[in-house]
Amino acid sequence: MAAVMEDEVFKVFTTHATVVLVKLLLMGPLTAFYRFSRGAFANEEDVALKPAEERKKMLRTHPDVERVRRCHQNDLETVVPFVLVGLLYTLTGPELSSAQLCFRLFTGARLFHTVSYVVALPQPCRALSWMLGMGVNFFMAYRVLQTVLVL
Amino acid sequence: MAAVMEDEVFKVFTTHATVVLVKLLLMGPLTAFYRFSRGAFANEEDVALKPAEERKKMLRTHPDVERVRRCHQNDLETVVPFVLVGLLYTLTGPELSSAQLCFRLFTGARLFHTVSYVVALPQPCRALSWMLGMGVNFFMAYRVLQTVLVL
Amino acid sequence: MAAVMEDEVFKVFTTHATVVLVKLLLMGPLTAFYRFSRGAFANEEDVALKPAEERKKMLRTHPDVERVRRCHQNDLETVVPFVLVGLLYTLTGPELSSAQLCFRLFTGARLFHTVSYVVALPQPCRALSWMLGMGVNFFMAYRVLQTVLVL
Numbered sequence: 001m002a003a004v005m006e007d008e009v010f011k012v013f014t015t016h017a018t019v020v021l022v023k024l025l026l027m028g029p030l031t032a033f034y035r036f037s038r039g040a041f042a043n044e045e046d047v048a049l050k051p052a053e054e055r056k057k058m059l060r061t062h063p064d065v066e067r068v069r070r071c072h073q074n075d076l077e078t079v080v081p082f083v084l085v086g087l088l089y090t091l092t093g094p095e096l097s098s099a100q101l102c103f104r105l106f107t108g109a110r111l112f113h114t115v116s117y118v119v120a121l122p123q124p125c126r127a128l129s130w131m132l133g134m135g136v137n138f139f140m141a142y143r144v145l146q147t148v149l150v151l
Numbered sequence: 152m153a154a155v156m157e158d159e160v161f162k163v164f165t166t167h168a169t170v171v172l173v174k175l176l177l178m179g180p181l182t183a184f185y186r187f188s189r190g191a192f193a194n195e196e197d198v199a200l201k202p203a204e205e206r207k208k209m210l211r212t213h214p215d216v217e218r219v220r221r222c223h224q225n226d227l228e229t230v231v232p233f234v235l236v237g238l239l240y241t242l243t244g245p246e247l248s249s250a251q252l253c254f255r256l257f258t259g260a261r262l263f264h265t266v267s268y269v270v271a272l273p274q275p276c277r278a279l280s281w282m283l284g285m286g287v288n289f290f291m292a293y294r295v296l297q298t299v300l301v302l
Numbered sequence: 303m304a305a306v307m308e309d310e311v312f313k314v315f316t317t318h319a320t321v322v323l324v325k326l327l328l329m330g331p332l333t334a335f336y337r338f339s340r341g342a343f344a345n346e347e348d349v350a351l352k353p354a355e356e357r358k359k360m361l362r363t364h365p366d367v368e369r370v371r372r373c374h375q376n377d378l379e380t381v382v383p384f385v386l387v388g389l390l391y392t393l394t395g396p397e398l399s400s401a402q403l404c405f406r407l408f409t410g411a412r413l414f415h416t417v418s419y420v421v422a423l424p425q426p427c428r429a430l431s432w433m434l435g436m437g438v439n440f441f442m443a444y445r446v447l448q449t450v451l452v453l
Contacts, residue, residue, distance in 0.1 A: 162452040
């Protein structure tokens with residue numbers, strides 16, 4: 001195993017990064033589930049086996065599918081930068097307690113964000129969980145640049 | 152060169168990660184090609200040199216452009232997590248043979264997925280290649296959490 | 303701090319990667335700002351506090367919001383691969399001067415790209431800055447595969 005994996009902060013980072021990436025990946029099957037259950041597809045080859053008169057009708061958007069896709073997109077915009085900035089932050093050698101707090105807050109915030117989005121909880125559930133995740137990202141980026149700044 | 156690059160698994164990972172990232176990046180120029188050949192643009196400044204009566208008509212969506220964009224989006228949702236989870240998986244020190252199998256399956260699956268999507272091969276070509284890629288991602292994430300789980 | 307952070311190239315990479323990731327993350331709040339100022343929302347729960355007759359009207363797309371979202375999307379397609387390929391490139395041990403040139407060109411190109419996109423500067427401002435960023439990505443990928451190629 002790589003030497004970096006001996007580091008306690010790196011282990012915590014690896015765990016949280018993998019959890020949020022699995023969560024992001026699960027949005028794919030969830031989209032597929034909504035496409036089938038709502039009968040709303042994007043590609044002609046996906047409905048080729050249906051009777052001809054039904055095909056056109058199934059090539060449409062559906063609010064539930066679009067909602068899951070927006071949640072997926074938000075994950076790409078927030079979770080992927082978290083893993084990248086979090087990796088650099090971990091390599092700058094932060095204290096275990098601060099790093100652990102950052103990672104736990106982010107994972108919690110994003111799990112709650114997904115529920116808020118998919119189930120359409122009333123605002124400000126989604127807004128606050130999004131802001132918390134973004135706040136962790138900006139904080140980690142600030143700490144990285146504070147430690148290492150060579151342009 | 153960094154010590155981690157001495158590791159055989161890391162070399163294999165680096166090669167496959169770079170190949171699939173180049174493939175992802177090539178979707179950008181491919182979208183541009185389809186936009187020009189189909190005359191379907193998204194921004195007013197992109198059609199500013201055309202005669203005034205043609206401009207409006209060129210600010211539209213075209214099925215071929217949208218197809219390439221969906222393929223690009225699917226790459227963002229699948230290839231980027233592969234590189235991130237794959238990096239963590241590589242650092243946990245897997246056996247060379249298992250890691251190599253994972254990476255090769257993923258690269259092959261995604262190359263075939265792109266062809267299936269852009270050329271619109273009949274299903275289940277695209278579905279199966281997508282599932283194979285996702286399966287590799289979930290397997291690697293499972294192995295990472297099995298080795299390193301510190302919340 | 304991890305041993306890899308002692309490396310001068312890694313420090314330069316870390317700085318530039320963090321800067322462009324922060325820039326990518328800022329597109330989120332910018333989208334929110336445009337959604338509020340233009341009154342164009344995507345989710346029903348976001349307009350729940352408005353009077354009933356206004357709600358429907360606010361669930362719409364607006365050209366300014368869509369422009370920022372396209373810019374955000376382009377960042378996901380270009381900046382995320384930059385950080386991933388750039389990390390692998392850095393680990394292959396490039397010369398400091400070449401690496402620094404790559405990273406500076408990319409960061410400069412993407413900052414200019416964002417301005418070009420959001421302010422809608424006349425072409426070819428956006429096209430050239432996009433091409434420069436993509437060129438750096440392809441160059442780094444080429445250098446990685448030239449150094450490490452184990453399929």
